Amino acid sequence: MEIALNIGLKYKEEKTVTMNDTARVFGSGAAEVFATPMMIGLMEAAAMNAVKSHLPEGYSTVGISVNIRHISATAVGKKVWAAAELVETDRKRLVFKVEAFDEDKKIGEGTHERFVIDEQKFMNSLK
Template identity: 80%
Template sequence: MEFNLNTGLKNKEEKTVTMNDTAKVFGSGAAEVFATPMMIGLMEGAAMNTVRNYLPEGYSTVGTMINVKHLSATAVGKKVWAEAELIEVDRKRLFFKVDAYDEDKKIGEGTHERFIIEEAKFMSKLK
């Protein structure tokens, strides 16, 4: 199946940092600041939703690689957001530039790879 995805597609996902989003609660650190795994999840969500509406019924994407830097800490209560841009399409392989920000600064940057899957076929392989 051919997918009509063009580079340059963009999306933004945002949230407000809660105690449940902190490194201390997540278990990835001792500080009560926005956890790196939560930032990565926000970046992946932004990338996934960039192409979601362009895929046929029954298709979605799965993350396969992420390479990011967490540049700066963010306090509980601050708004954070991730921006994703589709920068390359290689058949079913999609490459994204991802960046994350809080109200004051850039907090993360990197790249993310996702693959297009047929959901039913993908899930049937796990049974």
């Protein structure tokens, strides 16, 4: 099936940082600040949701690549958000520009790639 998605699709995913989102709790560091893996997950969610409603029934996307810089720390209690914009398509491969911010500054940036899948075929291939 041919999937045509328009360049420029955008989405913003947001949350408030809790202790469960920290590097210390996640196991990715000792500091009680927003963990890099949590930031990347927020970016992935924004990218997924940017195209989700534009896909045919039974189709979704899976992450295949992340190239992210975590450029500034964020304290517990701060609001954070990730913005994703579809900037390139190559058949079923999708490339997103992603950025993350807290209430005061940009905290992360990079690119994220996803691949469009037929959910049933994908799951059957794992059996």
